Structure formats: structure tokens, C-alpha cells
Amino acid sequence: MRPCLTILVGLLLLCGSLSAQQTFTKAQLQADFAVLQKAYKTLHPGLYKYADSATIDRYFIDCQALLNHDQSLTDAYLSVMQLTAQLKCGHSYPNFYNQEGAVKALFEQDNCLPFQFRLIDNRMLVTHSIDPAVAVGMEVKTINGTPVATIINTMLPLVRADGANNGKRLRLLEISGQGFEYFDVLFPMLYPRGLPAFRLELANLRTGKPLAVTVQGMRHVVRNEQIRKAYTISTDTVATFRWLNPATAILRINTFAAYNKPFNFGKFYEAAATEFGQKSGQNLIIDIRDNEGGDSWNGKQLIRHLITKPIVINEQQNSWAYVCMDSTLNPYILNKWAYQWRYRTDNEFIKSASGQYRSVNERQPKPLDPNYKPIVARVFLLTSATNSSAALQFAAAMKEHKLATLVGQQTGGNQKGITAGALFFIELPNTKIEVDVPLIGMDYAEAAKRPDAGIMPDVYVKPSLLDALNGVDTELVMVQKLIEKHN
Incomplete structure (x- = not known):
């Protein structure tokens, strides 16, 4: 038995002994496991991106073994969480926000640090x-x-x-x-x-x-x-624009997701570009260190202000694991509105050499055109490990097209591509644990050419405990030094 599994087994036994939760039988848990395994093995297009089939099979066998006795909801949840984490996909997990009932109640106790x-x-x-x-x-x-x-x-x-x-x-x-x-x-x-x-x-x-x-x-x-x-911390701050000094402005984007907020990225960027031009700014610092992602278009709209000619951003996220979904999974899909991902026909897709499927109507990425209000400046992009999904894609495009000097730490996400775009929310029948199953990913052959890493900054800045203690913004200080050196 591997060390990770051994540790978790011990912790599960401890949790189970202290929990007063409902107990699920071995039969119930094995039925849940069958749905879990079928969902990921038939729907996930990136399942074998970081490990071969024998290794992935072993992860599922280990999970099945953990669920092979009567146990509490906490124990079952940890087993599912370990399995999904082993798949090394940032969009595959028992999503805290998609849980209901007894599962959600696990997270709503008076047992968090103050x-x-x-x-x-x-x-x-x-x-x-x-x-x-x-x-x-x-x-x-x-x-x-x-x-x-x-x-x-x-x-x-x-x-x-x-x-x-x-x-x-x-x-x-x-x-x-x-x-x-x-x-x-x-x-x-x-x-x-x-x-x-x-x-x-x-x-x-x-x-x-x-x-x-x-x-x-x-x-x-x-x-x-x-x-x-x-x-006095605001929860509604999607993005801000301010001046560090007469020559340098900071554009901070905390998220590319504003689905439930009345925020217009396009108008915000245009207002910032107008002010930057009117005040004859010279340096623009774009800060995405707290940005985990969202809608990639909300990053591309900013890129349009930073280019003078059309560019092509090819994210290579175009492959599926299936054409016709296994219909036995239908009862467990919570997002019932996702018909277009459930009901497709063979003539809509072609099979690649990697065994994945791509749309026969797949189009080449359209060039991204410049915005009529350009930002002419020396541009710096502050990055961190938080950046994944659309934030990773934004950082990748900025670096590939040399639109900014990246300063900070390696981003989150991975150059082998994210797996997302479309997701099924699968609810296991007995425990009611929900798992996110992403459906669109990078072709395995393309992913194999790329490093298993995020986007590396041009200037790496090691986080400092002493700076954090004293309220010093280490990355911003580095950018100021770079500006002074250039001047």
C-alpha cells in the first residue's frame, strides 16, 4: 500500500470513529464508486494527460478499496477527494459550491479558525x-x-x-x-x-x-x-485602476468571472485606456495575482488595447473523450440544461490518433483585432500561483506575444492545457456527493509536447515572509526597480 493511501486510511478510520453522521453501507458506496468511475473514464478528455492507463486504473482501484466497508459521509468524501486530486486536473473535484444537503452541512460547522x-x-x-x-x-x-x-x-x-x-x-x-x-x-x-x-x-x-x-x-x-x-474589505471589487505616480498606473483584475455582478469589462478597459492616454502614462502594471480565472474573453478584451496589429491566440482546447455519452449516467447529471453535451451524433465528430474526438466543424481561431483605444506603454504583468484557467491563458498570451514583462511566481494551471470549457455536475446516487467532470481539453499529442508547469515569469520574485510581515509588496517593489533601471 502506498504511503499516501496508508495515511488517508488511518485518517479515515479516525474520522469515522469520531463522527455521528449517517453511515453508508458497502453496497451503497460501491454503487457510488461505479458511477464515479464511469463518469471520469468515459467523459474526461484529459484523464491520461499526466499518467498512463495503468496508473489511472490503480488510482480507481485504491478508491474502490477505501469505499469497500461501511463508513461515514466524511470518510467517503475524503476518498472521492483523494481520487479526483490524483487525476491532476484543476477542474475535477467534489466542488464545495455544488454540494447540497448533508454534504454541504459538512462545511458549515463552527470549527474553522478565527x-x-x-x-x-x-x-x-x-x-x-x-x-x-x-x-x-x-x-x-x-x-x-x-x-x-x-x-x-x-x-x-x-x-x-x-x-x-x-x-x-x-x-x-x-x-x-x-x-x-x-x-x-x-x-x-x-x-x-x-x-x-x-x-x-x-x-x-x-x-x-x-x-x-x-x-x-x-x-x-x-x-x-x-x-x-x-x-473594510470590499467583496465586489472585480477590477480597479489607479495611479502609482504620474508616470505609472496599476490595473488590478481580481477575477475574469463576473457572472453575478453588474460589471462590464469592455467599458472598464476603455475608460482606463482613455485616462491613461489623457494623462500621458508611461508604465502600466497589470496585477492578476489574485485572479483564478473565469471567462477568457474578459482577458482578451484587455489584450486588444495592448496590440497594434491582429494576433492569434490558440488555446488548443478542442478535444472530447466521447461522442455519444453513456446514457446510464443521465440520471446523475445535475445540470439538466446541458443537452448539447449529452446528445450528439457520430457525423459531428472525427476521431484523432490519440483516441479523442474533435468537431468536424472546428474552425481555426479568429485573429484578435486591436481596440481603437490603444494603451501605449511599458507593460508589466504581476503573476502568482493563483492564476489558472482563464488567468493562465491570459498570462500565456501576454508572454507568447511579448506584450508585457511577467514578474512574480510561476502561474497555476499548466502549459499542457486546462480541461474545462463544458462540465457535467455528477451527483453520486447514495452519498449525494457531487463531482465536477470537465469535458473539453487539449489533444494528448499536443499536450505531450509541452512542459508540466505553469507559465514562468520573466523575472521571478520569491515570496518573502519578512516582506509580508511588514506589509511590503515584494513584486511591486521589483517592478519599480525595473522601471527605475530602464529610466
């Missing part, structure tokens, strides 16, 4: 706190007796990300007030002893003085709301 934090070199730095016993800037050394580094290393194999990009996994383990977050979900499942109280060993990074405190857990939504009020 503060937010960053992870730098596997060290936990408190960034916002509503408990007076835990000051901002303190380092958390242990939680309920377990070292933070041990906790992080135990959680990492359960976190979604594309390929071997652990930087993305670490960013997802931070608590930043983004709704359901991995640490809030996983810690009570993996380390339930002592909850809802947290016994913390802290260190004052300025003095080196240790401190031991006990704080009470709380619901994540209550904590995040209290932090937003205490620190």
Missing part, C-alpha cells in the same frame, strides 16, 4: 484576525499539537490543481475569505480531535517570543464577514 493566513515556505502567517489572542503578523507553529508543515503536507494530496503544479495547491490551502476554502473543509475532517477549540502554538516574528493560546472555532461565513467589516 483568522485568515498566507503560506510562505510552508509557514503560516496570520494576515487578518478577529480573535484578540491571535495578532496579525504572528506565525502559527502548531494546531492542536500538530506542526503546521505536517498539516499542509497531509492536505496537499487532496487538493486540486493541474499537473505537478504544487504552487497552486499551496495557494488553495490559504485562507483569504473566498467562501469555501480547502483548509476550512479539510482540517475538521482530518484532525477532528479537540474541535471546536484550537490550541495554537504561535511565534512573534519580530521578537521570536513563543505564545500558546486556545481559541474557539467559528463558521467560516461569520469569520469572513467579521473580517471584511473590521478591515
Whole structure:
């Protein structure tokens, strides 16, 4: 038995012994597993991008073994989470936001830490706190007796990300007030002893003085709301434009997704371009460090302001794993409106040498034309491991077409392509655990040519615990040095 599986089995037994949840029988769990396996093996076009078929088969066998006895919902959820994480697809996981009923209730307990934090070199730095016993800037050394580094290393194999990009996994383990977050979900499942109280060993990074405190857990939504009020943090800021000095402006884009917000990206960019031109700006800093993705068109609209002639952005996301879906999966698809992904015919697709399918009507990418309001400037793009999906694609296009100097850390996502575009939300019949199954990905032959990595910046900036403690924006300072050097 492999180490990762051995650790998880032990944790599952611990969780099960402490849980008062409904118990599911072996037969129920095996029925759920059958649906889970069929969904991913028949629908996922990137299943074998990072591992061969024998390895993928072993992952499913391991999951089936974990579900081969009566157990609680928590145990089953962790087993599913481990399997989907092993597939190394950032869009494949039991989505926190798509769960309902008893599954959703697992995440809505008073057992979350009363503060937010960053992870730098596997060290936990408190960034916002509503408990007076835990000051901002303190380092958390242990939680309920377990070292933070041990906790992080135990959680990492359960976190979604594309390929071997652990930087993305670490960013997802931070608590930043983004709704359901991995640490809030996983810690009570993996380390339930002592909850809802947290016994913390802290260190004052300025003095080196240790401190031991006990704080009470709380619901994540209550904590995040209290932090937003205490620190005056807006939740509706999609993007901002401001001047750092008369020559340099900062365009910060926190997301390319604004489906439920009255925000018009095109008008925002045009207003920024107009102001930049009127004030004779020279340097533009585009900050996407907190941007996980969304609609790729919302990034392309900005690129149109940065080009002087048409360019082609070829994202190579055009392959499916199936033509006719296995009809036995129909009862488990929650997004019933997705008819166009369920009912297709053979004459709509051609089979590639890799065994995937592509539309017979597939068109070459259309050139992206310049906007009539260009931004003429020296452009810098701030990147981080948070950037995946559409944010990865934006960073890739900016680098490929030399539209900016990238400064920061390797992005999340992967150069082997993301698998998304269309998704089925599959609900397992007995536990009611939902899993996201993405449907469109990169052709295996094309992916094989590319490195298993995100987009590397032109200028790498190592995150600094000391800078974070002192409120220094390390990446922005680097850009200012680059501007001064050029001048």
C-alpha cells in the first residue's frame, strides 16, 4: 500500500470513529464508486494527460478499496477527494459550491479558525484576525499539537490543481475569505480531535517570543464577514485602476468571472485606456495575482488595447473523450440544461490518433483585432500561483506575444492545457456527493509536447515572509526597480 493511501486510511478510520453522521453501507458506496468511475473514464478528455492507463486504473482501484466497508459521509468524501486530486486536473473535484444537503452541512460547522493566513515556505502567517489572542503578523507553529508543515503536507494530496503544479495547491490551502476554502473543509475532517477549540502554538516574528493560546472555532461565513467589516474589505471589487505616480498606473483584475455582478469589462478597459492616454502614462502594471480565472474573453478584451496589429491566440482546447455519452449516467447529471453535451451524433465528430474526438466543424481561431483605444506603454504583468484557467491563458498570451514583462511566481494551471470549457455536475446516487467532470481539453499529442508547469515569469520574485510581515509588496517593489533601471 502506498504511503499516501496508508495515511488517508488511518485518517479515515479516525474520522469515522469520531463522527455521528449517517453511515453508508458497502453496497451503497460501491454503487457510488461505479458511477464515479464511469463518469471520469468515459467523459474526461484529459484523464491520461499526466499518467498512463495503468496508473489511472490503480488510482480507481485504491478508491474502490477505501469505499469497500461501511463508513461515514466524511470518510467517503475524503476518498472521492483523494481520487479526483490524483487525476491532476484543476477542474475535477467534489466542488464545495455544488454540494447540497448533508454534504454541504459538512462545511458549515463552527470549527474553522478565527483568522485568515498566507503560506510562505510552508509557514503560516496570520494576515487578518478577529480573535484578540491571535495578532496579525504572528506565525502559527502548531494546531492542536500538530506542526503546521505536517498539516499542509497531509492536505496537499487532496487538493486540486493541474499537473505537478504544487504552487497552486499551496495557494488553495490559504485562507483569504473566498467562501469555501480547502483548509476550512479539510482540517475538521482530518484532525477532528479537540474541535471546536484550537490550541495554537504561535511565534512573534519580530521578537521570536513563543505564545500558546486556545481559541474557539467559528463558521467560516461569520469569520469572513467579521473580517471584511473590521478591515473594510470590499467583496465586489472585480477590477480597479489607479495611479502609482504620474508616470505609472496599476490595473488590478481580481477575477475574469463576473457572472453575478453588474460589471462590464469592455467599458472598464476603455475608460482606463482613455485616462491613461489623457494623462500621458508611461508604465502600466497589470496585477492578476489574485485572479483564478473565469471567462477568457474578459482577458482578451484587455489584450486588444495592448496590440497594434491582429494576433492569434490558440488555446488548443478542442478535444472530447466521447461522442455519444453513456446514457446510464443521465440520471446523475445535475445540470439538466446541458443537452448539447449529452446528445450528439457520430457525423459531428472525427476521431484523432490519440483516441479523442474533435468537431468536424472546428474552425481555426479568429485573429484578435486591436481596440481603437490603444494603451501605449511599458507593460508589466504581476503573476502568482493563483492564476489558472482563464488567468493562465491570459498570462500565456501576454508572454507568447511579448506584450508585457511577467514578474512574480510561476502561474497555476499548466502549459499542457486546462480541461474545462463544458462540465457535467455528477451527483453520486447514495452519498449525494457531487463531482465536477470537465469535458473539453487539449489533444494528448499536443499536450505531450509541452512542459508540466505553469507559465514562468520573466523575472521571478520569491515570496518573502519578512516582506509580508511588514506589509511590503515584494513584486511591486521589483517592478519599480525595473522601471527605475530602464529610466
